[in-house]
Amino acid sequence: MGEKRFAVLLCADDSDYVKKLYGGYFGIFVGMLGDDGETWDRYKVAAYEFPDDDKLDSYDGFVLTGSCSDAHGNEVWILKLINLLNKLDSMKKKVLGICFGHQILSRALGGKTGRAGSGWDIGVRSVNLAPSKLFSALKLPPRLPIIECHRDEVKELPPKAEVMARSDKTGVEMFRYGDHMMGIQGHPEYTKDVFLNIVDRLHQRNLVDASQLELAKLNVEQRDPDSDAWKRLCKAFLKGRLLL
Numbered sequence: 001m002g003e004k005r006f007a008v009l010l011c012a013d014d015s016d017y018v019k020k021l022y023g024g025y026f027g028i029f030v031g032m033l034g035d036d037g038e039t040w041d042r043y044k045v046a047a048y049e050f051p052d053d054d055k056l057d058s059y060d061g062f063v064l065t066g067s068c069s070d071a072h073g074n075e076v077w078i079l080k081l082i083n084l085l086n087k088l089d090s091m092k093k094k095v096l097g098i099c100f101g102h103q104i105l106s107r108a109l110g111g112k113t114g115r116a117g118s119g120w121d122i123g124v125r126s127v128n129l130a131p132s133k134l135f136s137a138l139k140l141p142p143r144l145p146i147i148e149c150h151r152d153e154v155k156e157l158p159p160k161a162e163v164m165a166r167s168d169k170t171g172v173e174m175f176r177y178g179d180h181m182m183g184i185q186g187h188p189e190y191t192k193d194v195f196l197n198i199v200d201r202l203h204q205r206n207l208v209d210a211s212q213l214e215l216a217k218l219n220v221e222q223r224d225p226d227s228d229a230w231k232r233l234c235k236a237f238l239k240g241r242l243l244l
Contacts, residue, residue, distance in 0.1 A: 064101025102183030
């Protein structure tokens, strides 16, 4: 068997902070999901850099990142990304979507996304896991804390998709579509320092009320996401080690 090959589809520009400390979001995802002997490629899809169709079959899986853009938007790169995801679905390729990636994956498969009626969700939040062979095999607890940073959400699931996790803030924290596509609304890849840097950037851009951001900082200082459990879960799904 040849080496495993994966691609990160970057849906946002890297901040200077993330580039300096982690080599960009690509470095963060490879650090979380990569194993020895694998090849990981990067495609800046938000900058119109997409894998060629004749290369798609060479990949074992794809990871969709977060973004400052709206998954319900109609920028050309977003529409092109939806087209790519439809191709990957038809090929039954593994796709893991995170935050914006979770939302755009749902949209591509026939679901609906939009602004969350309850507003921004920023900080560490516990999500409730539904019964699943994957969760049981990994011996995950019924509630898993994760860092959240979003104001959009999946409002309607694609046909045949299944909710895998909910929270008291968001109805679709996680979903699966068949055995090959999965979305997670939170950020399993975030470290606390990356999150705090994003909070500072949100404050500078006046995108969120300052008092809410201060509460988010306090929340993250007092609570820890279960990063190890999320890492094991994402790797198990993406690399096909366990069935859903």
